[in-house]
Amino acid sequence: TTEPPTDSPVAEPTTGSPTESPSESPSESPINQLTESPIDSQPDPTNDPSSPGTRGGVPEGYSLVWRDDFDGNDINRDYWSRGLIYDVNPEQHVLWDPKLGGPHLLSELYDGYILDKNVVVQDGVMQLINREEDPPIEGTWPEGTFTHSSGFANSLHKVYFNGSRQGKGNYVELRARFPPGNVGKVWSAIWLVPESENWPPEIDIWEYFGIFFDPQWGVDQMQWRIRYGWYGNTTAAKVRTPNYQERFGATYHVFGWLWTSEEMRWYIDDEEVGHMVRGRELVRWRWPDEDMAFVLQNGLMESVSPNDPAMTTEFPNRLNIDWMAVYEKQ
Template sequence: MRSALLVLFALVAVVCAEPAPIKPEDLGYHLAWSDEFDGTNLDLTKWQTNYAPKVHPLGCNGELQAYAPENAIVRDGKLRLRADHSPREGMAYTSGMVASHDKFSQHYGWFETRVKLPHGRGLWPAFWLLPESRQWPPEIDIMEHKGSLLNHVWLTVHRPQPNTWRPKSDGQEWTGPDFTADFHTFAVDWRPDRVAWFVDGIERHQSRADADFGPMYVILNLAVGGQWDGNPDGDTPFPATMEIDYVRVYRLPDGAAPR
C-alpha cells in the first residue's frame, strides 16, 4: 500500500510540475541587439537617459522623481538605476532610467532582461516597450512591480482603440517568488497576432489579438511615487536600486517562421 501511495504521489508531482523554461533560441530566434553592461560607463550609442518627447497623454502618473543621467550607473557587470531622496527640478526624488529611442527599435521579436527589483512602498520599477513613432497607445509592459508587494508583477499590453486615445488593456497580475531577493528574467515573445509573457522562461500570460504596433524601443526605469504604488513612507529605503544584469533582444532570421 505504501509503495502504491508513493507511486501516486510521484505521478501527481509530475503532472503538477512546472514546464521546462523556454529559451528564445528554442523558438528560432537569434540575438539582434544587447547590452551586458560589462564596461564602466553606460553605452550612449545604445541608450538615452530620458524619455523621448511625446510619450503619451497620461503624463507622469503623479510620479515624484526627476530622472538624472548620473543615476544610471554601470559597475561590476550590472546597470544600477538608483533612486535617491534628493530634490531636483521641483521633484522630491531623483532616479535613473535608460531608453533606446532613436538608438534601437525592432518590430516583433523576443525582448528579455535579467533584473533584481527594489523593495519599499512607492518604488515602481518597469521594463517596457513604446513605439518609435511616438504614437500612444500601444504600449507593452513586459514587467511592472510594486515595491510594497514583493512577489507580484504585472504583465500588460495597451492596444489602440478606434476614435479614442484611451487604450484597451489586457494584463495579468502574477504572483511568484520574492522578486527583490534575487535576479529573475522577464521577457515577451511579440508576434503579429499575440504577445506572450515569460517569467524565468515560463509563460505566465498571453494576449491574442492584433499586435502590429510597428517598431518599438526599450525602456527600463525606476519611478518613485504616483498612482501605482502610492508615495514612499518612512520604511521605504533610500537610496533604492534596480539592478539589471543584461538586456537582450532577439529576432527571427529573414523569412523564417516562428516555431
Template sequence: MKSNLLKVTAVSAVALLTLCAGIPRNETAKPEKETVVFFDDFSGKEINRDNWNVSVSGHITNNELQAYVDSSATLQLSDNVSGAKNGALVIKAHYSPGFKTKDGQTQDFISGKLESHGKKEFVTGKMSARMKLPAGSGYWPAFWALGINKKWPDCGEIDVMEYVGEPEWISAALHGPNYFGETPLVNKLFLKKENDVTHWHVYAVDWQKDALLFYVDDVLYYRVTRPMVEHYGKWAYDNPHFLIVNFALGGAYPAKTTGVKQPYLGLPQSTLDDIKAGNAKVYVDWVKVTK
C-alpha cells in the same frame, strides 16, 4: 515498478509525438535557432550611448514622484554586483527635496531611465532583461517597449514587467487604442516567497505577428492574441517599438494598489526611509532581443 512505468510512459510519449509530428524516429528534432539582434550586458565603464538615450524629465506622468536625471548618481555600471554575470546597470533613486525639472516642476526624488528610441527599435522578436528589484512599497521599476510614429496609446505599449514594491508579484500589460490606463489586457504572476523579485529573474515577452507571450525565467504565464486585443481596439503591434528600463517612485499605480497617500502618493514612510538609507537600487544584468 513505479519508476519503470514512468520510463516506459515517457518513451511512448516521445515516440507518439515524433510520429504525429512526422519526424522519423531515428532523427532528433532540432530547436529553432535564435538570432541575437540586440544585446547589452552593461560590462563597460560607461553606458553605451549608441544603444541608449538617458531620459531627462520635463513633464511628469502618472503622478510619479521622481525626476529622471542624466547622472552617475542615478545610473552607473558596476562590475561588483553579486549574481551578475559580467557587470550590471545600477539604477539608484535618491531623496532630493525641491529638485527642479528642466521645465520648472518641483520633485522630491531623482532616479534613472534608459530608452533606445532612434537607436535600437524592433518589430517582433523576444525581448528579455535579467533584473533584480528592491523590496519597498511604492517602488515602481519597469521593463517595457513603446511604439513610434504615433501618439500614445495608439502607438502601442508592451509592459514586459511592472512592479509596485510588493515582492511576491509582478505584472504584464498592453496599452493601445481603447485599451489603456485601466487596461483589461493585464495579468499578474505570483512568485514563491523564497524566490521573489529581490532575486534575479529573466523577464521576457515573445512578440509574434499575432500574439504576445509573457515569461518569467522561461515559464509562460500570460498570452495575448490578436483577437483578444481586437475585442477592445486596434492591434497596435505592427510598428517598430523601442526598449525602456526605468525606476519610478510612487504615483497612480502604486497608490491604487496599496491605498497609500502619505507622506507621498503611493510611497509610505518606510520606503522613504529606505530611499534615504541608500537601498533604492534596481539591478539590470543584461537586456537582449532575439529573432
C-alpha cells in the same frame, strides 16, 4: 471591490493631444544640471554563474540580433539615452504629459525627478536608482519641489523592433533584479513605446508595482500590459502576478518575452508566467504592429507616501540589469 484606474499606464499623458508640446524647447532644459553629487554604488556579484537567475530559453529558430552586457564604465550611447529624451536631438523624446510632465517627469502619476546621475553602469550592471534628495530639488521642467529622484533610460531611434512584422517574431531576454525589500512606492518597468514618438500603443513587458496606486488594488505585483486606444482615451489588456517577491524572491532572474503577430508569452527563469493571444485578450486590429523602442525605469508612485508604515520604502533602491538581448525569428 474597486477596480484600479483603467487609464494609469507607465506612460499615461492625461491631458492634451498627441501634437501638443510645452512652450519651451526640450533643448533648453538643464537636464544635466543636478548630477554633480557622487554616485553611491553598491557592487553586486551579478556575474557569478552560481547565483540565481541563470536559466533562459530562446525559442527554436530565433537568432541574436542585439545584445548589451553593460561591460563598460557608462551606457553604450549607440544603444541608450539617459532620461526621456533622444540625446542626439533632445527635441525628440518619449511622449510625456504636455502640461504636467517634461524631461524630468513623465506625468503627474510619478514622484521622482528624473536625473542623469541615477543611471549608472558598474561591474557589468546597469543600475537605475531611486534616491531621497536632501535638500529637495527645485525642479525646472516641470517646476516644483521634489524630495526624491529617479533613473530612466531609453533606446528611442537607436534600438527598436517589431515582433508583429509578417513572418517574423522577436524574443527579448534579460537578467535583472527588481528592487528588493520594502518598496511600497517603487514603480519599476521595462517597457516599449513607438519609435514614431506617438502614443499609444505601449507594451509593458515587465512592470513592477510595490503598490498598484492604492493598496486595495494590489501590492507587490508584476504586471504585463498592452495599452491601446487613442491619446486621452486608452485601456489595457493585462496579465499579472501577485505576490511577486514572495513567489519568486527579490533576487536576479532571467526574464523572457516573446512577441509575434499572433501571441505574446512571458517567462521567468524559463517558466511561462503569462500568455496573451491576438483576438482573445485583445481584438485583432488593436494588436501592436509597429517599431517599438525600450524604456527602462526605476520610478516612484506619486499616490503612495514613503513614510506610511504600511507602505514603507527604503532608499536608495535599484533596478539592476545584468544584460539584455533581442532575438529574431529567421
